[in-house]
Amino acid sequence: MPKTVLMVVPVVVCAVFSISFAATRSHVPAEVHLPPGVMTNLNQFNRDHIKANVRFLSLDLLEGRGTGQRGGDLAAEYIATQFLLYDLKPAGDNGTFFQKVPLVGITPAPETTFELVPRKGEALRLKALDDYVAYDQTEQAANDIDADLVYVGYGIDAPEYHWDDYKGADVRGKVLLMLVNEPTSNDPNFFKGRALTYYGRWTYKYEEAARRGAAGAILIHESEMASYPWDVVRNSNSGEKSFLKVDSQQLKAAAWIQLAVARKLAQDSGMDLQKMMEEAQSRNFHPVTLPVKLKAHMASKIRQFSSNNVVAVLPGSDPKLKDEAVMYTAHYDHLGIRPEMPGDNIYNGARDNATGCGILLELARVFAQSPARPRRSIIFASVTAEEQGLLGSEYLGKHLPIPAGKISLDLNFDDIPPLGEPEELEISGAERNGFYPTVESLAEEFRLAIRPDSHPEAGHFYRSDHFSLARVGIPSFSINEGMKYKHHNLEWGMQQAEEFTNKHYHQPSDEYSPSMDFTGDATIARFGFAVGWAAASQPKLIEWQKGDEFEKARLRSQGAAR
Numbered sequence: 001m002p003k004t005v006l007m008v009v010p011v012v013v014c015a016v017f018s019i020s021f022a023a024t025r026s027h028v029p030a031e032v033h034l035p036p037g038v039m040t041n042l043n044q045f046n047r048d049h050i051k052a053n054v055r056f057l058s059l060d061l062l063e064g065r066g067t068g069q070r071g072g073d074l075a076a077e078y079i080a081t082q083f084l085l086y087d088l089k090p091a092g093d094n095g096t097f098f099q100k101v102p103l104v105g106i107t108p109a110p111e112t113t114f115e116l117v118p119r120k121g122e123a124l125r126l127k128a129l130d131d132y133v134a135y136d137q138t139e140q141a142a143n144d145i146d147a148d149l150v151y152v153g154y155g156i157d158a159p160e161y162h163w164d165d166y167k168g169a170d171v172r173g174k175v176l177l178m179l180v181n182e183p184t185s186n187d188p189n190f191f192k193g194r195a196l197t198y199y200g201r202w203t204y205k206y207e208e209a210a211r212r213g214a215a216g217a218i219l220i221h222e223s224e225m226a227s228y229p230w231d232v233v234r235n236s237n238s239g240e241k242s243f244l245k246v247d248s249q250q251l252k253a254a255a256w257i258q259l260a261v262a263r264k265l266a267q268d269s270g271m272d273l274q275k276m277m278e279e280a281q282s283r284n285f286h287p288v289t290l291p292v293k294l295k296a297h298m299a300s301k302i303r304q305f306s307s308n309n310v311v312a313v314l315p316g317s318d319p320k321l322k323d324e325a326v327m328y329t330a331h332y333d334h335l336g337i338r339p340e341m342p343g344d345n346i347y348n349g350a351r352d353n354a355t356g357c358g359i360l361l362e363l364a365r366v367f368a369q370s371p372a373r374p375r376r377s378i379i380f381a382s383v384t385a386e387e388q389g390l391l392g393s394e395y396l397g398k399h400l401p402i403p404a405g406k407i408s409l410d411l412n413f414d415d416i417p418p419l420g421e422p423e424e425l426e427i428s429g430a431e432r433n434g435f436y437p438t439v440e441s442l443a444e445e446f447r448l449a450i451r452p453d454s455h456p457e458a459g460h461f462y463r464s465d466h467f468s469l470a471r472v473g474i475p476s477f478s479i480n481e482g483m484k485y486k487h488h489n490l491e492w493g494m495q496q497a498e499e500f501t502n503k504h505y506h507q508p509s510d511e512y513s514p515s516m517d518f519t520g521d522a523t524i525a526r527f528g529f530a531v532g533w534a535a536a537s538q539p540k541l542i543e544w545q546k547g548d549e550f551e552k553a554r555l556r557s558q559g560a561a562r
């Protein structure tokens, strides 16, 4: 089956493609259509190459590709070597493929104490990991906090939705208690209805609190609102956590507390948590200073280190447009080794994200070996520290080889299941930019249905590397398989997804197996190739839809770039 598919599909795609663009897609510029020479490129994608790369990158020898660790560095060297073998141009620091990302690792030390002290009654000494998690982001070895708690509802200031939980309150030096997520609504014009905007993400809440000079921020964890259980908070907030080295204002305590702790805290304040949560739903909400202080001694182990993004470029063929680019990204880092863990303690990260790297490398190879070239340049970036909070891509977004305003599109690949031939695509967020009609047409030509985001409330758009690039204005999205696979019903696909999430996601058992079928990974690579080529060849740069939350960043980047 796969061999014939490889031979037949491109021919079919080619024929149907030109007809449909010419005849039925008059709104799509004619230049979008891929020349026949490019179509033959689709034949070059080889699922066995992807498989070989996934196998290598997820070997135990690679030690889970931990950020700033030997295994991670080996993976980066491997990817850079492939780029070199493909004859791509280095686009990192000083003529190399490496872009050094300065990081700082912060580990909460056992001397840390975290106490909620009510004006009346007994202090509540919280137990690390069970009751709370907290990081001191200031890169100091020790800090003391003795500050009033101020409940700020959702902690959101969103002028475009006429929503401001702060109401001008001076929160400098205070510790802000807040809810995750955003005010509940089904109105698509109000925080995008059920879908999550960036305002709902915990990262935004910490950033906003820091911008306002708060000493700390404590998020109340509630499984449904967060869309993940406490275990996820606990696991991703234990041990060393990495941050980009920054010079802006940071929090002495960036924390989460368990719902039960919040309930007790409200009680001790003579309040009712349920009622507090309801009050936060109102536009008229005002910050409330609670009769409780946070008394904390934040002790941290600080480790300065660095890790590399691996960046290459294929120069475009058009003397004018080659100063502009289309970018492909996939993170290579994973969780490394947990030496204290008994049994298998290597987080191989075969799916997450050796698969994305395998696809990125195959794209780089086919682009580089193509007899024809797209008009714009193509950037290939395998980024680091994704698992640490999209840090490598954040750094890349701030230090791009071509200015953000001149990058038309970023296509990201993260965790592409090796489950055979998909009949669906998941490209949530693609509809937010003006290129979507072309993307839809291409999906049609590839006979791939576009699966709507089944959990818009989970805010997946803000959880992968394309988001770092959207933040600096670049239209961007991730390409993945949907749930329906050839020769299987939809339920099978959903079962596979659920089983992976429950048993293998961010576990040492996310391992390579020779029985994995990379046909779909190759399909995703081909589709990504067609989309990227079309974007790199059309006359105009891609822009966000009017009113999109990233439109402002785009305009800002282009003011500077042009």
Ligand SMILES: [Zn+2]
Pocket: 331, 352, 353, 386, 414, 415
């Ligand atoms: Zn990932």
